[in-house]
Amino acid sequence: xxxxxxxxxxxxxxxxxxxxxxxxxxxxxxxxxxxxxxxxxxxxxxxxxxxxxxxxxxxxxxxxxxxxxxxxxxxxxxxxxxxxxxxxxxxxxxxxxxxxxxxxxxxxxxxxxxxxxxxxxxxxxxxxxxxxxxxxxxxxxxxxxxxxxxxxxxxxxxxxxxxxxxxxxxxxxxxxxxxxxxxxxxxxxxxxxxxxxxxxxxxxxxxxxxxxxxxxxxxxxxxxxxxxxxxxxxxxxxxxxxxxxxxxxxxxxxxxxxxxxxxxxxxxxxxxxxxxxxxxxxxxxxxxxxxxxxxxxxxxxxxxxxxxxxxxxxxxxxxxxxxxxxxxxxxxxxxxxxxxxxxxxxxxxxxxxxxxxxxxxxxxxxxxxxxxxxxxxxxxxxxxxxxxxxxxxxxxxxxxxxxxxxxxxxxxxxxxxxxxxxxxxxxxxxxxxxxxxxxxxxxxxxxxxxxxxxxxxxxxxxxxxxxxxxxxxxxxxxxxxxxxxxxxxxxxxxxxxxxxxxxxxxxxxxxxxxxxxxxxxxxxxxxxxxxxxxxxxxxxxxxxxxxxxxxxxxxxxxxxxxxxxxxxxxxxxxxxx
Amino acid sequence: xxxxxxxxxxxxxxxxxxxxxxxxxxxxxxxxxxxxxxxxxxxxxxxxxxxxxxxxxxx
Ligand code: HEM
Ligand SMILES: [Cu+2]
Numbered sequence: 042x043x044x045x046x047x048x049x050x051x052x053x054x055x056x057x058x059x060x061x062x063x064x065x066x067x068x069x070x071x072x073x074x075x076x077x078x079x080x081x082x083x084x085x086x087x088x089x090x091x092x093x094x095x096x097x098x099x100x101x102x103x104x105x106x107x108x109x110x111x112x113x114x115x116x117x118x119x120x121x122x123x124x125x126x127x128x129x130x131x132x133x134x135x136x137x138x139x140x141x142x143x144x145x146x147x148x149x150x151x152x153x154x155x156x157x158x159x160x161x162x163x164x165x166x167x168x169x170x171x172x173x174x175x176x177x178x179x180x181x182x183x184x185x186x187x188x189x190x191x192x193x194x195x196x197x198x199x200x201x202x203x204x205x206x207x208x209x210x211x212x213x214x215x216x217x218x219x220x221x222x223x224x225x226x227x228x229x230x231x232x233x234x235x236x237x238x239x240x241x242x243x244x245x246x247x248x249x250x251x252x253x254x255x256x257x258x259x260x261x262x263x264x265x266x267x268x269x270x271x272x273x274x275x276x277x278x279x280x281x282x283x284x285x286x287x288x289x290x291x292x293x294x295x296x297x298x299x300x301x302x303x304x305x306x307x308x309x310x311x312x313x314x315x316x317x318x319x320x321x322x323x324x325x326x327x328x329x330x331x332x333x334x335x336x337x338x339x340x341x342x343x344x345x346x347x348x349x350x351x352x353x354x355x356x357x358x359x360x361x362x363x364x365x366x367x368x369x370x371x372x373x374x375x376x377x378x379x380x381x382x383x384x385x386x387x388x389x390x391x392x393x394x395x396x397x398x399x400x401x402x403x404x405x406x407x408x409x410x411x412x413x414x415x416x417x418x419x420x421x422x423x424x425x426x427x428x429x430x431x432x433x434x435x436x437x438x439x440x441x442x443x444x445x446x447x448x449x450x451x452x453x454x455x456x457x458x459x460x461x462x463x464x465x466x467x468x469x470x471x472x473x474x475x476x477x478x479x480x481x482x483x484x485x486x487x488x489x490x491x492x493x494x495x496x497x498x499x500x501x502x503x504x505x506x507x508x509x510x511x512x513x514x515x516x517x518x519x520x521x522x523x524x525x526x527x528x529x530x531x532x533x534x535x536x537x538x539x540x541x542x543x544x545x546x547x548x549x550x551x552x553x554x555x556x557x558x559x560x561x562x563x564x565x566x567x568x569x570x571x572x573x574x575x576x577x578x579x580x581x582x583x584x585x586x587x588x589x590x591x592x593x594x595x596x597x598x599x600x601x602x603x604x605x606x607x608x609x610x611x612x613x614x615x616x617x618x
Numbered sequence: 619x620x621x622x623x624x625x626x627x628x629x630x631x632x633x634x635x636x637x638x639x640x641x642x643x644x645x646x647x648x649x650x651x652x653x654x655x656x657x658x659x660x661x662x663x664x665x666x667x668x669x670x671x672x673x674x675x676x677x
Contacts, residue, residue, distance in 0.1 A: 200647065200648075200651075203647055215641070215644065215645050216645075221644070224647045224650065225650075225654075228647070228650055228651045228654035228655070229654060231651060231654070231655060232654060232655045232658055232659070235655065235659075236663060239663070256670065258670050258673075259667065259670045259671075262663075262666040262667065262670060263663060263666070263667070266658065266662055266663050266666075270658070302644050303640075306643075306644065306650075309650055309653060309654040309657075310653060310654070310657050311657070314657070314658055314661055314662050316658070316662050317662060317666075320666075325669065325670055325673050326666065326669050326670070327669055330665055330666065330669055333661065334661065334662055338661070
């Protein structure tokens with residue numbers, strides 16, 4: 042019985058089991074994104090002081106749910122789908138141990154529901170970081186643990202699939218770069234989940250009374266072994282998605298396989314160590330620990346992201362120039378398919394991740410200037426640029442590609458899909474920029490009341506801080522609107538999109554396989570070795586993507602100016618002259 | 619699995635005789651996995667735990 046189908050539009054091969062699992066995981070992710078987005082609306086409408094929507098206890102409850110559903114459940118479900126895609130589909134092989142994969146999926150669903158129930162019941166408003174000695178209900182931790190076990194099973198299935206592909210020789214040479222990026226993500230995931238287990242299992246035992254005491258400082262160190270590494274999974278995953286999308290959209294090939302793979306290797310070796318920037322101002326850790334882990338290790342990791350940020354648009358530019366779009370510096374970019382949400386989503390994700398997320402990340406990771414903005418709303422602003430736009434928007438762009446290819450439906454309301462990346466990123470950018478500003482003025486994160494009503498030690502923020510939070514509020518509402526548009530398009534496509542395969546019915550949208558007659562391929566042809574790219578051959582002839590080079594220099598200038606401003610600001614906070 | 623398996627030819631693919639070290643490293647996901655777990659475990663988790671654990675307890 043044939044096990045594979047080939048997508049007539051894209052040429053991708055889908056193993057029947059892997060296909061079902063990808064669908065189920067992607068849809069589950071979208072459901073949790075919906076929950077996260079609605080809660081996010083509550084959060085931002087409360088931080089907008091003139092609206093101040095929720096009472097204090099509900100605010101912290103909603104903030105907890107928002108962080109966990111967005112950062113953990115949405116992103117990781119979607120990443121599991123990506124792992125299956127990058128192994129099974131890209132290597133043209135069957136998925137290893139599909140039953141285990143379903144077990145993992147079930148555990149993730151149970152864990153996610155359990156955790157949400159705990160938060161909903163109201164005794165677990167401990168924020169996603171759940172710092173001890175704050176204590177949540179036992180099923181809050183248990184839910185996270187089950188979810189993590191499920192995700193770990195997903196990673197194992199991924200590694201198993203790599204082994205099968207190698208044994209069956211379904212590809213020539215090395216794995217494709219996108220798969221290599223997924224390997225990077227899965228490796229970091231294993232470390233992430235291990236750290237999570239080291240800290241969450243004792244914390245769970247503490248919540249049911251088996252363990253007497255959890256040391257607060259120890260908790261923070263180990264928790265961030267999980268908390269930051271999971272962000273590196275996201276970076277590795279969405280960079281892989283970028284490479285995939287430029288390949289599909291432009292037929293672009295990596296400018297240099299070697300350089301890109303070395304950059305992923307830097308993630309494997311160093312990016313995880315950036316965990317330490319979360320404990321930069323913690324007492325109890327030595328300067329050596331902080332300096333090694335946040336400076337040396339982190340800069341190598343940042344270097345890796347800059348390489349990807351250069352080679353992804355660079356490879357697109359090379360491909361476009363080969364098609365004859367050679368006029369001036371930027372014709373390749375001007376004539377890009379801006380109306381295609383797969384492209385606009387990808388490109389906006391790249392730009393906002395690089396300019397807003399990257400620059401603020403380096404500023405925050407610098408111990409001295411970190412002190413100006415530590416624990417302010419600047420921090421959520423930074424990571425909304427990285428995860429809420431960088432990762433989330435890249436995944437949204439990938440979804441638009443997958444609706445026809447994987448789900449075999451035409452996009453529902455294409456005009457809405459066309460606008461969605463713009464609305465979402467405009468809203469988020471507005472929110473991010475003004476939260477960065479407010480944070481620089483000292484506005485706290487995770488803080489219900491900027492007015493400090495009735496507080497013993499009150500503080501008065503300048504009026505601009507209020508204005509900035511209000512503009513951020515408007516941006517946030519617009520961002521939520523963009524999120525809603527994404528869900529209308531995706532859910533609408535699964536329900537009402539024109540069928541591209543007769544058997545792509547309602548249940549097929551959620552993981553049921555298509556009719557047996559759709560699977561016509563016994564064993565896909567072997568994936569040929571990628572031809573060497575022209576660029577790699579005459580390597581010394583200069584950089585082949587001048588437009589990208591100019592953009593990179595612009596980024597550098599922005600960074601230097603902003604870095605200077607922050608140091609200058611630090612000097613004025615503590616008059617040193 | 620059916621008999622048709624032979625559609626994937628098992629013939630040997632041309633491979634350079636001496637694969638460079640980095641190529642072998644990059645082509646071995648399990649070696650990478652090992653490195654990717656050991657590096658942060660040693661430099662972050664173990665080092666961090668040691669420092670916290672050796673803090674003197676407040677009297
Ligand atoms: C769609 C619109 C969104 C809005 C309006 C929004 C708004 C916010 C705001 C204002 C905060 C900070 C609250 C505070 O510290 O007082 C916050 C926190 C957070 N957001 Fe979002 N967000 C959105 C989407 C996302 C997405 C897509 C992600 C992740 C993929 C995300 C992840 C987080 C996390 C992890 C926190 C930190 C929670 C904590 O401090 O424990 N958000 N969000
Ligand atoms: Cu971090």
